[in-house]
Amino acid sequence: MKKILLTIFAAAVFMTSAYSxxxxxxxxDLNLLASPANLSGANSVTGGALFNAGADSIVVNPALTASEQRxxxxxxxxxxxxxxxxxxxxxxxxFQTGILIPFKLYIFSGYxxxxxxPFGEMHLGNQMNFKAGLSKEISDKLSVGLGAGGGFAWTYGKDWSLYADLGALYKYGSLGFIDDFRIAASVLNLGKMYNDVERVGIDYTAVNTPYPTLATLKLGAAGTFLNTDIAKIGLGLDFTVPCFQNFIADLNAQVAFKDAFYISIGEKFNLAEVIQKKYNFIPSVAFLFKFSFDVKNNQYLEDNGWSQSEMTVSxxxxxxxxxxxxxxxGVDIDLGMADEEAPKITVWDNE
Structure with a gap:
């Protein structure tokens, strides 16, 4: 299997030799280092093995936030x-910080x-990055999103980036024994990336190329394989193709108990890094605890329906x-409680 993968990669490199x-x-993974969910692969193109979306979801797919109400x-x-x-x-x-704000026509996120x-083995240097995204539900199943980002890098040269992101999410529903089955795709980094700073590349003998890579395609699928009142188990798999120059696979598994305590485990396979012997197959792990809290004697929060909210620490x-x-x-706060009741419709006659 390993020889087959290496052969496929060598063929792809030969066909696209005009671009190193x-x-x-x-x-x-420049924007995926700053939180436990990101490190464990829970922030995936499909929203994780057990779906969850927040302000930082636009890092991988700007469409993920479209159904958020809070x-x-x-x-x-x-x-x-x-x-x-x-x-x-x-x-x-x-570090990271972000905010998501629902509006009637769309959902806005800022990040x-x-x-x-500065490490020799992971020579990213210093950079600040910014993103903003808009998402919208086209139907109960299909969501789309558009994002824009940019940043500034320094250390061994100075440079800037400016680009756009596109994404889509399709919630299929039940597929056999799999609940909440989802498929998703996004195209990231459509613009100028960091290309004028000196970095140690995967191959330290060659000049580094722009990063994150221009026109990075992400595809993924996820679903819930066990769904009981006590526990849920979900699996998600992402494939990333940076400008058709590399192949990256991310596997995320999550277990939730009573929708309160979550364990998230992730594994990554980066073919180009494996070839250059820059790899580590030790899985990442994250623990998340979700709980509700009340804030009393605050009229502003009460007026906005935020006196009772949910927080996740990880x-x-x-x-x-x-x-x-x-x-x-990390910490994640959803202001207010999710509305899980269907609207009540009253039919009345002329009497």
């Missing part, structure tokens, strides 16, 4: 640590990310590469 591919390790606030921080074979220690970090990773770990470790924490 050598981003820094981790460059394709204002969402999110924040995350990841501590990055590296100790190489010579025991040289380095630290870095990544800010900062990543500071923690996660991922061994990104052989020497790079990520420890992450």
């Amino acid at each position: 591919y050598n981003p820094p390790a981790g460059g394709e 204002v969402n606030l999110t924040a995350g921080y990841t501590f990055l640590y590296s100790a190489d074979k010579d025991n040289e220690k380095q630290v870095g970090s990544s 800010i990310n900062g990543t500071f990773a 923690a996660g770990y991922k061994n990104l590469y052989k020497t790079v470790h990520a420890i992450s924490g």
Whole structure:
């Protein structure tokens, strides 16, 4: 199987030799380092194994937020640590914050990310990134989204990025024994990416190429395989093709107990990094706890229906590469409670 995959990749490289591919390790995941959900693959093109959408969902698919009814606030921080074979220690970090606001015609999301990773094995340097997205439900099953992003990078040169994202999500429903089956696709990075900064690429002997890669296509499917009053189990699989120069697969599995305690496990296979022996197949893991809370004696929150809201706190770990470790924490707040009651329709006659 390994020989077949390597052969396919070699053929693809030969056919597209006009465009080299050598981003820094981790460059394709630049916006996916700053929270436990991102590290564990729960923020996927389909919304994760057990669907969840928030302000940071536009990082992978701007269509994911289309069905959200509540204002969402999110924040995350990841501590990055590296100790190489010579025991040289380095630290870095990544953070994110975002807001989602539902309007009558569309859903708006805004997102800010900062990543500071000076490691030799994951030589991303420093950058600040911004995204905004609009999404809309076309029908009960189909949602679409449009996003725009940009950023500024420094360390070993200065550069900027400006691009657009497109996405779609289709909620199929039940498929045999699978509940909540979903398929999704997105095309990211349609514009100018970071191309004028010196970075150590996957192949350290060659010049690095722009990152994240222009015209990155994502495809995915996910669904719930066990659905009881006590527990749910979901699986999701994403395929990423950065400008048809590489093949990346992300597997996410989630278990939820009483819709309150979640365990999210992720595994990633990046073919180009495996070929260059920059890989680590240790799964990532995240733990999430969701609970409701009340805020009393606040007239503003009461007037907006936010006196009772939901919060999710999370923690996660991922061994990104052989020497790079990520420890992450996050918080996600949905203002108000989800409306799960169907509208009541009263039919009355002329009497």
